[in-house]
Amino acid sequence: MPGLIDVHVHLDEPGRTAWEGFDTGTRAASAGGVTTVVDMPLNNHPTTVSKETLKLKLEAAENKIYVDVGFWGGLIPENAHNTSILEGLLSAGVLGLKSFMCSSGISDFPLTTIHHIKEGLSVLAKYRRPLLVHSEIQQHSKKHLELNDKGGPRAYLTYLHTRPPSWEEAAIKELVGVTKDTRKGGPLEGAHVHIVHLSDSSASLDLIKEAKSRGDSISVETCPHYLAFSSEEIPNGDTRFKCSPPIRDAYNREKLWGAVLEGHIDLLSSDHSPTVPQLKLLEEGDFLKAWGGVTSLQFDLPVTWSYGKKHGLTLEQLSLLWSKKPATLAGLESKGAIAVGNHADIVVWKPEVEFDLNEDYPVFLKHPSLSAYMGRRLSGKVLETFVRGNLVFKKGKHAHAACGVPILAK
Numbered sequence: 001m002p003g004l005i006d007v008h009v010h011l012d013e014p015g016r017t018a019w020e021g022f023d024t025g026t027r028a029a030s031a032g033g034v035t036t037v038v039d040m041p042l043n044n045h046p047t048t049v050s051k052e053t054l055k056l057k058l059e060a061a062e063n064k065i066y067v068d069v070g071f072w073g074g075l076i077p078e079n080a081h082n083t084s085i086l087e088g089l090l091s092a093g094v095l096g097l098k099s100f101m102c103s104s105g106i107s108d109f110p111l112t113t114i115h116h117i118k119e120g121l122s123v124l125a126k127y128r129r130p131l132l133v134h135s136e137i138q139q140h141s142k143k144h145l146e147l148n149d150k151g152g153p154r155a156y157l158t159y160l161h162t163r164p165p166s167w168e169e170a171a172i173k174e175l176v177g178v179t180k181d182t183r184k185g186g187p188l189e190g191a192h193v194h195i196v197h198l199s200d201s202s203a204s205l206d207l208i209k210e211a212k213s214r215g216d217s218i219s220v221e222t223c224p225h226y227l228a229f230s231s232e233e234i235p236n237g238d239t240r241f242k243c244s245p246p247i248r249d250a251y252n253r254e255k256l257w258g259a260v261l262e263g264h265i266d267l268l269s270s271d272h273s274p275t276v277p278q279l280k281l282l283e284e285g286d287f288l289k290a291w292g293g294v295t296s297l298q299f300d301l302p303v304t305w306s307y308g309k310k311h312g313l314t315l316e317q318l319s320l321l322w323s324k325k326p327a328t329l330a331g332l333e334s335k336g337a338i339a340v341g342n343h344a345d346i347v348v349w350k351p352e353v354e355f356d357l358n359e360d361y362p363v364f365l366k367h368p369s370l371s372a373y374m375g376r377r378l379s380g381k382v383l384e385t386f387v388r389g390n391l392v393f394k395k396g397k398h399a400h401a402a403c404g405v406p407i408l409a410k
């Protein structure tokens, strides 16, 4: 099958290699059949918001990457107002930009309002590259405060109610007010908006479907954790499951599967956003204070397949969601399909082979024990992974040389 392309990964280097890093992150990716990742501009320090900070990323990645790595740049208020910084970043080769409509939890990555987003899109239109948006806007409601009192911070429901679907809906409502200008002949033609990690399968999804049917240039991803888990099964205190937007109930999850299978959700990504054990607060189990982010990069393929086959997911759909569509989003013309002239990015795997993800299983991530998938029985074993024809992973072992290359847009 074509290798997987994971367009939403936080590798955290430079600056926070204790959280992940290029070496462990890309070893884990290749062990999971992922042949390309696109790295997010935040959680590394400094954040990737200028051509100078992109250069630091490239230096940090040198000789350390086992798969090909592209980079998203960050859109923040400072560079939204200063288009020469933004143009410098885009000219230096980021594949597109990423911004947050709520707090990111990272001090040098402040949130953007819809006004900043419009400014960013007008620059992106010229470069014909996408803007990826963490689409949640904080809403102030009394309801969650009452619930907070009941269960306390160790209760998953307490956390779930702090980030209701109305946060996603509010952000997406503002975004689709702007994406109408991306239509053919519109003032923002050439720009594209991609909603990252959609969790709400009701009103938010309806807004996206409507915008698509009008011809707006908009797409959406969801992540395996929203498709594999549900709020009902998350044990109190188990902060490995904490992420934003949150994992919602089983009814929502089944609707999300429906949207994936019907093609309303364009692609999947991991949103691998690890941290150090100290910040996950597993002993206290405080959902309100723990770092939000799921550790998952190595498990994209087996998790999607294990839970997907029960819902009728075909291998063709799997490949579209994890290779073809992500390549289109990131503008990777030579990747995403096995075809004459394309890069030979290939995963050899056995869908029917089951395995237990326990302490004996070789996980190459920096903090395997922080992954909510540990302890699960999965099916789909990766045997070999090739990146541009180079065998990088075979039967539990990596090639000696890290032969991945950075991908820069021209």
Ligand SMILES: NC(=O)NC(NC(N)=O)C(=O)[O-]
Binding pocket: 010, 042, 043, 104, 105, 106, 134, 242, 243, 244, 245, 271, 273, 292, 293, 294
């Ligand atoms: N600072 C983060 O990496 N946040 C991430 N955290 C999650 N998803 O819980 C994200 O992608 O929003």
Ligand SMILES: [Zn+2]
Binding pocket: 134, 196, 197, 244
């Ligand atoms: Zn996010």
Ligand SMILES: [Zn+2]
Binding pocket: 008, 010, 040, 271, 272, 273
């Ligand atoms: Zn993320």
